Amino acid sequence: MSDETSTGVEITLNGQTVLARPGELLIDAAERMGTEIPRFCHHTRLKPVGMCRMCLVEVDTGRGSALQPSCMVTCTPNMVVDTESETVAKAQDGVLEFLLINHPLDCPVCDKGGECPLQDQTMAYGPGESRFVEEKRRYKKPIPLNENVFMDRERCILCDLCTRFAGDVAGDQLIHFQGRGAQTEVNTFPEEPFSSYFSGNTVQICPVGALTAKPYRFKARPWDLDETESTSMVDSVGSRISIESSRGQVLRLQGVDSDAVNWGWLSDKERFIFEAYEHPDRLTSPLIRNPETGDQDPTSWDHALEAAAGLLAGTDPDRLAVIGGARLTNESQYAWAKLAKGVLGTDHMDAQLCDGLPAHFMLGLPRATIDQACTPGGTVVLMGPDPKEELGALYLRLRHAVVHDGVTLIELTPRATGLTPYAAHSLRVRPGEAAEVVRSMFGEGGVAPSGGITPESAQAAGALLQAADTVTVLLGRASLAEAEGPVMDAALALHDRLPEVRYLSLLRRSNVHGAIDMGLAPGLLPGRTTLVAGRTNLAQAWPGLPKETGRSTQKTLEAAAAGQVDVLILLGADLLADVPDGDLARRALGKVGTIIALDLFGTATVARADLVLPAAGPTEVNGTFTNLEGRVSPVSRQVTPPGTARPDWMIAVDLADRLGTDLGFTSPEEIWQEITEVSAAHAGLTEQLAADPREGALATGALALYRPEPTEVARRDAYSFRLVASRSMYDQGVFTAHSRSLSGLAPTTCLAFEPTDFASLGVEAGQSVDATGPRGTVAVTVGPDPRVAKGTAHLGFNQAGATATEFIDASVPVTDLTVVPR
Amino acid sequence: MTTEAPAFAAGFINNQGPKLITGRFTIEDSFTLKRSLATGGYDGLKKALARPPADVHGEVRDAVLLGRGGAGFPAGVKWGFCPEGVWPRYLVVNGDESEPGTYKDRLLMERDPHQLIEGCLIACYALGLSQCFLYVRGEMALAQERIATALNEAYADGRIGRNIMGTDFSVDIVLHWGAGAYIVGEETALIESLEGNRGMPRLKPPYFPAAIGLYGQPTIVNNVETLANLPWIMNNGAEAYKTMGSETSPGTRLFAVSGHVNRPGVYEVEQGVTTFRDLFYGDNFCQGMRNGNDLKAFIPGGGSAPWFFEEHLDLPLEARPVGAAGSMLGSGAIVVMDHTTDVVKACLRLVRFYARESCGKCAPCREGTTWEEKVLRRIYEGQGRPSDLDLLEDIGDNISPGPYPVASFADQDLEAVPFPPKQTTICPLGPSSVAPISSALRRFRPEFEALITLRDSIAVSAAPIPEDA
Amino acid sequence: MSRFTELNARRAHEIISHYPRARSAIIPLLHLAQEQEGWITNDAMTQIAELTGATAAEVLGTGSFYEMFKFHPVGRYLVNVCTNISCQLLGGEELLEHAETTLGITDGQTSDDGLFTLEDVECVAACTEAPCFTVNYRYFHRATPETFSEVVAELRAGRNPMEKGQQGDRGEIPDHGTLSRTLQHIPADRKAGIVAPEEAAQAPSWMPTETGENA
Ligand SMILES: Cc1cc2nc3c(=O)[nH]c(=O)nc-3n(C[C@H](O)[C@H](O)[C@H](O)COP(=O)(O)O)c2cc1C
């Protein structure tokens, strides 16, 4: 007699005794044992529905053998399972025949042909010929469910995968079954498209060709595709992807199931962004400013590198700065850090664009992984941007944790987020007031409501935190119109009250965590160490290390505006679009001596550069990526860069060469080798990465907790509104703008107010007002929005309609606006 | 003496024999609270409230009150499946009566809503159920009206709601009605529907919503007629109940006899005592076949039940022997067909019903039932092919492998639940479509064949259907 | 815009208050919308979605599962003729044919004057009273072609035909959409307390606890 033990459940599978995992579904256990049971509606990341009936097998639990859907049956001790009996074969044959009777069998023109489970299983298990002679169901040919996803209803086998994904995973039940019985179809509500940031996943999981994505429709046949597994560099989640290309062109990105990260899901931005990489506007050759015409003229690499080396050789390291680098792989970042700090001798290097939090602060906080944050029954505090808007795949993990795994969510955000409907407490916090709200949550703030919240509701949330075993704080900049200081103060306020608290960084920009770990921050060196502490270890590899801690981006821009920067190197940094204080960015760029820009596109900032070096894109390079957990995973090259564009690390190596220095490596592999040698945080990761590239390997190590001086925030007067500026999934960012599928999705923003606040303005929605802040008066259209907190005004960042950067003054911690109807 | 019931109780026939649940059917204003109270209404509840809840449950268990919704599972046993210590628990009354041939719950709801309400209250008291939903079929406007009025009266009179009849016992009963979908009668589909969803059955296990039901809570689903028996049982006790009917099927049942008999109607009949022959031919009952015709076939328990024939006439109206003979009493719907009946047409009509009513959740039922209908229609319209009969049987076999599942007689333990289910589907609707086909084909194959050969003798249209395409 | 009238909006809230979860009210609210307009408009579904916390796609997903809900205008009178087995045996199909001729429309169609929509329906639970038809869900038992014609004539003439209908069901036949003419009201002082299941996780007061004491 075997019993369920922690090691497993003994079952008999086709005559053999095997060990299933406790609670494991029969279909999954069998697959692990090498017995593939055919299926259509089963998906390991979705709740089973047992609808298609393809996975029927004979199961005997002691009461006689019965046909049971193996996707619904949990393995129990001594279960006897037959997946190959005649009864099973007949049932599967029958189910397949049923599924095919109304299927159009238009495989030759179907995008799914060649990778279609229905096609494959018909070959393997199906009837030879159809006995169905009647007319099949007919529908109007493909209907668009949204801009990018199309539905061929006659191919649909009603497996509920797309609809379950939309409801259970994305929480956007905008597609649903309609009708009944044989008339059932999947569709949207009339005139209400499937507007979900995650709609592309439905195309990926559709087991037939019913759902197709516009960028891929009729582009290729699966057998023509070459694919490689890589890591998405769209945001800092680092979702695993497969890059699929044909004849040197990327045609499709698919999600890959990394258990620790994205579970196979992608946001549509991650999925369709490759169109930007393939865009004809990519920079294909170096450009140099013609002193006579002022134009940026194409030039050779030879000439461009010579010019760059000439500029750099004669520059005082203190008058040289490097901004950006989050777009780069770890290896490229390392190469550039070594060039800047170890060769050129400047520490004025920062990958963040005044829109994040200081690297040494982040490295001083105890860290959590996504899995730790999502531990069933745990507690999570969101004190940062809306993950649904900025970190799509992470949002799906968090939503799952809260909705399905009993994680308690407490929000301290200035505006409602995509997670608000699931939050136990959702406290609206005005910029600059979060630390105060934390104090009132713990009963320290007297009776005065802070942040527009009553002490009772704050304390109810605080009580939950005090009772929780471990709390994970999701930390980032919820508003770009709020300086770093108040955010750090609030993070520390929680730290001081919750001994077991951990933090998951919501810094969003691509490989920003790699940049932090590679030393692309003032005062830091690779391996989560400081300029002071790491000096001896690196002295040999990095001979030119500067003595003094350098400037952050903000300080560099201020210095530049004061005429103190001669050469500015931009590593994929679009300062004019991304720096919240637009005035500062403009003044700085206007005063810099020379600008060298490495980029993929000629952005407005790149247009200001004297020397432009075209860089390779994320699907064109090998290397590694570090996600917001500190998880390192491989990035793989699948296609070649356009024109003569080169990987960023190579540009650093070539430039060093012109400067007479050998950086000591000539490939990403060699750079990685050096990283693991000089960085304790990365030592030993090579083996782990080789063993499981899909799950990656966590870099470890931390700095001592950093406590900045508390930031004084002036009280808001009753007549003004505190500005909240936040990003949404789609904006005018250069990649979204160059992806045909995504560019049309970017919204238009207006200055939005909480509805009663808005009513008190006495203007109509869509009307224009004069908004006055520290940077002067700007005319802007206004409207109501229930997501906005009282006493605040919200603007989308980097969106059409209004420019938030016009309002923000980086020298004050918050931006208060007064509004006058025009 | 047998009397026709008055016309307002449409179809009810006031035959001889005990009247446990139809006692008020002959009273014109039977549906009012006043009349109900004047004729002993709510006395059963009063008796129940005087006893501990567990006692009331025990009494029902002792009475072996079999469910009248179709599966015939003993109510008292099913009630015991509520997991201990899990609250709240709900009662859902299944008044979705839609099985072809079934007509009894509508009468019970229209004629005596207070009896049903009293039954609901007794069940709620016994099990600690904190809310009851009366799910009435959407098409039954009058039943809805009578129940709504009855509920309003009973609430006003302190018989529902807070502190019922001055006791601690408090429960709300809410009237809810459907919107036209036979499958919603299946108890898990009923719960889905009540949650505001498409009425698609849930996967088993759990085999009973008593474990996990409405809003994921323990939920008892009982048929209207089942609950209507509770006042009598409370008033008279399990022992008295068991003196009627047979040992394994005590008490009476409502049978709706329709079709080719002289006096179709709804009869309250002692179970196990009366036979089909008595029912069809007895003076007290249907008084024979119309025009003295011969019996061709009859359906003993609703459209989903395999058909019976002449040789089954002497079976008693009792679940066990009927089950043993390969069919079921199901919902108490008996449809009688005389020798003039076109069985192909009847079969097609029943199969069309399942094809239309399939919820669409599982492939074999959704696609199989529509396919069955198409093949049958082709045969009926003279376009059949000789291979079609085997095809029909094989489609049936792919929906319901092996012998057609018959709701096995439910004994007092869980083992009696039809298990393992012989079906490739989630619920028995798909397999139900196979019952008429396999019954009719087994007995009347030549009639099908005659239609098929007929086709060969008719000039076939320009584009003949290819043989075995 | 066909949103709920003020009265119906109040009724909608009352209906929602009968359920532990608002979503359970989707079907009753669809009935209410159909009662107001005779059919279910997109606006109505959007409003029901708002009221119940579902998406409009879910409301349509639920509604379209049930055949009583009509997503396009139908006649003032929905005439349903049962042709299922018991009725078929006694002339249901012939009655349907007669209905088609009398009304000049076939299954699913609406007469030009907008008065009648005809449907060939499944068993309506009147099997012993076959054949049978319903008008806006009011029953006409043991129907003959003659009774059918008379009922239609009465309706066309603006008269109430329930004299010929089910005994005991008296009163006007309401327009399509109205089912029960009486609605359930739960007086506030009688309500036992309808709350979300998470708020009722204790044994009710009258149930003895494990120790045999009343809770
Ligand atoms: C397809 C299908 C339709 C059903 N329809 C009804 C019905 O209309 N009324 C009913 O009471 N039970 C119906 N049932 C049975 C119910 O699922 C359930 O067994 C019954 O309501 C339990 O009540 P009881 O135990 O009191 O009989 C149906 C079952 C199936 C599979």
Ligand code: SF4
């Ligand atoms: S058998 Fe038919 S009715 Fe039952 S769940 Fe499957 S599809 Fe739905």
Ligand code: FES
């Ligand atoms: S995979 Fe099991 S029923 Fe579809």
